Amino acid sequence: MNRLLILLVVLILIPGAxxxxxxxxxxxxxxxxxxxxxxxxxxxTGFGGTAMVKFGLIPLLDLTGGLEYIKFTSKDFTIGTxxxxxxxxxxxxxxxxxMTILPPVLYAGLELGGYSFSSEVSAPNLPTSxxxxxxxxxxxxxxxxxGPIDANLxxxxxxxxxxxxxxxxFWL
Numbered sequence: 001m002n003r004l005l006i007l008l009v010v011l012i013l014i015p016g017a018x019x020x021x022x023x024x025x026x027x028x029x030x031x032x033x034x035x036x037x038x039x040x041x042x043x044x045t046g047f048g049g050t051a052m053v054k055f056g057l058i059p060l061l062d063l064t065g066g067l068e069y070i071k072f073t074s075k076d077f078t079i080g081t082x083x084x085x086x087x088x089x090x091x092x093x094x095x096x097x098x099m100t101i102l103p104p105v106l107y108a109g110l111e112l113g114g115y116s117f118s119s120e121v122s123a124p125n126l127p128t129s130x131x132x133x134x135x136x137x138x139x140x141x142x143x144x145x146x147g148p149i150d151a152n153l154x155x156x157x158x159x160x161x162x163x164x165x166x167x168x169x170f171w172l
Contacts, residue, residue, distance in 0.1 A: 033156075035163045043088045047073075059100075062107075073087065090116060096139075108142050112137070141153060152166075
């Protein structure tokens, strides 16, 4: 995790002009997530931020990589006669690719990576449980861009912690 943080700091500090020589772009963005499958049973909508790097391999194909943080809002759920409250957050890292379908606006892509989930489950008169786990994922996506603004919709498949994510990016 420390290496990823150092990489992010270096990417932010290096000027965009240096990257333009290599075809690299840095992007920052925000996302809204909608839990599905088992994750949707214990948490609600999530909000987060993303830092990405995009490398234009050829005019119709980009390689991407980045870091992401998501904070899921709490949700009450009942097991038997006990009502619990659950919240979660996730740090993610990913690499991927995008292929332009309708130049220069629409693209489809795929991301691969991992999420480190931290959660908290509490109930009245019971000790709080704070489980954490790491899950690897793949995420097919479709998106569009207009100049430096990019938006995509992806479905993250992470072994029971699946979710829909709507991400908006601004490329520097």
